[in-house]
Amino acid sequence: MSDPMETYGEMWEALGMNLRAHCALLEAIPQMYQGAYLGQEGRPEGMKYFDFVVSEIHGLRIQELMEHKAKGGKVVGTFCLYVPEEIIRALGALDIGLCAGAEWGYNEVEKVLPRNTCALIKSFVGFKMDRVCPYVESADLVIGETTCDGKKKAYEIFGEMAPLYVMELPQMKRPNDMAAWRGEIDRLVVTLEELTGNKVTAENLSAAIAEVNGKRRALQRLNAARAADVVPISGKDALLAVQVAFYDDVPRFTQMVNAIADELEQRVADGVGVAPASAPRILVSGSPMAIPNWKVHDIIEKSGGIVVAEEMCTGSRYYDKLTPEDGETLDDLLDGVAEKYLDINCACFTPNTARFDDVIRMAKENKVDGIVHYALQFCAPYQIEAYGLEKAAKEAGIPVLKIDTDYSMEDIGQLSTRVEAFLEMVKEPAAV
Numbered sequence: 480m481s482d483p484m485e486t487y488g489e490m491w492e493a494l495g496m497n498l499r500a501h502c503a504l505l506e507a508i509p510q511m512y513q514g515a516y517l518g519q520e521g522r523p524e525g526m527k528y529f530d531f532v533v534s535e536i537h538g539l540r541i542q543e544l545m546e547h548k549a550k551g552g553k554v555v556g557t558f559c560l561y562v563p564e565e566i567i568r569a570l571g572a573l574d575i576g577l578c579a580g581a582e583w584g585y586n587e588v589e590k591v592l593p594r595n596t597c598a599l600i601k602s603f604v605g606f607k608m609d610r611v612c613p614y615v616e617s618a619d620l621v622i623g624e625t626t627c628d629g630k631k632k633a634y635e636i637f638g639e640m641a642p643l644y645v646m647e648l649p650q651m652k653r654p655n656d657m658a659a660w661r662g663e664i665d666r667l668v669v670t671l672e673e674l675t676g677n678k679v680t681a682e683n684l685s686a687a688i689a690e691v692n693g694k695r696r697a698l699q700r701l702n703a704a705r706a707a708d709v710v711p712i713s714g715k716d717a718l719l720a721v722q723v724a725f726y727d728d729v730p731r732f733t734q735m736v737n738a739i740a741d742e743l744e745q746r747v748a749d750g751v752g753v754a755p756a757s758a759p760r761i762l763v764s765g766s767p768m769a770i771p772n773w774k775v776h777d778i779i780e781k782s783g784g785i786v787v788a789e790e791m792c793t794g795s796r797y798y799d800k801l802t803p804e805d806g807e808t809l810d811d812l813l814d815g816v817a818e819k820y821l822d823i824n825c826a827c828f829t830p831n832t833a834r835f836d837d838v839i840r841m842a843k844e845n846k847v848d849g850i851v852h853y854a855l856q857f858c859a860p861y862q863i864e865a866y867g868l869e870k871a872a873k874e875a876g877i878p879v880l881k882i883d884t885d886y887s888m889e890d891i892g893q894l895s896t897r898v899e900a901f902l903e904m905v906k907e908p909a910a911v
């Protein structure tokens with residue numbers, strides 16, 4: 480393999496990156512990937528595409544973004560599912576879901592953020608402070624949102640270092656909240672029109688909606704195959720596909736995921752799986768797992784379980800609902816965008832019982848033996864909401880294991896012991 484510094488060093492330097500720190504990060508990711516992914520047996524052939532994408536995580540895709548910018552295009556970074564990528568794309572800009580899944584630059588971060596801030600927030604501030612993320616550095620604008628308090632306040636600091644626009648997200652879903660959110664969508668349109676110099680029209684928005692729906696449909700197909708008795712793909716691989724969905728080229732990604740879905744459907748028909756039929760089937764629900772956070776899936780699957788579904792932002796919350804395609808006017812289409820996005824069931828909302836309904840429905844559809852509730856430490860919305868989710872699961876007769884963790888590797892031994900005990904318990908007939 481060629482030296483990435485030789486191939487991309489000039490590009491990273493032009494982006495103003497901290498090359499020394501970035502080299503250390505680039506050395507760490509392949510090691511993590513190797514440990515979690517490359518030892519898996521019987522992976523679908525189609526996952527080779529994702530191996531390649533990860534090997535080029537700060538290379539080829541960044542080069543594509545640079546080429547887009549050289550032609551006058553814009554790059555817009557986002558941190559949350561509530562930012563409608565269809566509007567960004569309708570204006571000819573490229574949207575990038577900024578990763579925040581690795582412990583990085585914490586020494587610097589903890590000078591500006593309390594230690595007891597969730598790992599995801601520390602990570603995105605750390606990546607920016609240390610200038611190690613070429614996606615953040617290539618963004619012409621980053622769009623934040625008023626979701627949890629930690630993110631909302633961290634954006635005030637982040638905004639001192641990068642061009643930032645913050646959308647105000649309601650915390651309830653009453654008709655007046657929808658009206659306020661619809662107004663935010665209009666303000667976003669104005670902001671992005673100013674950034675790009677283009678206008679949103681019914682035609683370009685329709686095309687962008689169809690394109691993004693195509694990506695979500697491909698992910699739906701991939702994930703539907705996991706409901707089979709013989710599971711054709713590991714949870715880790717399925718998680719990776721959603722993580723990559725946030726920054727890959729949309730038409731290419733859709734094509735590659737549809738190809739994997741074809742392969743998985745064939746595997747299901749042929750009874751080819753990646754885990755024995757006796758492996759406990761697990762649904763993971765909770766805080767998002769941004770790339771390269773594969774920790775909990777890795778522990779579950781190395782302990783003999785198989786993850787068959789994720790109710791999280793890097794899972795079903797991202798792909799299960801489509802944006803309406805049938806609006807005739809621009810206003811109709813924007814109404815549909817507003818409705819689709821406010822319908823996401825994030826724990827920042829209250830009440831958020833629709834999330835419990837989603838989890839129970841998915842648990843039944845995927846015939847799960849148990850639910851692992853994953854919350855990042857200091858993520859109050861998900862940590863607190865775990866109570867209601869456990870109650871709903873108990874009523875449905877599904878065991879739950881609650882895990883609170885961060886990005887460090889220090890608790891792997893302890894978590895593995897708890898997960899192993901849980902997997903043994905869920906396979907006991909009396910436990911269900």
Ligand code: SF4
Nearest residue numbers: 558559560626792825
């Ligand atoms: S958990 Fe909520 S705040 Fe976080 S990315 Fe998902 S929707 Fe946004």
Ligand code: SF4
Nearest residue numbers: 597599627630766858
């Ligand atoms: S994981 Fe939780 S605390 Fe962290 S940014 Fe998301 S909602 Fe906020």
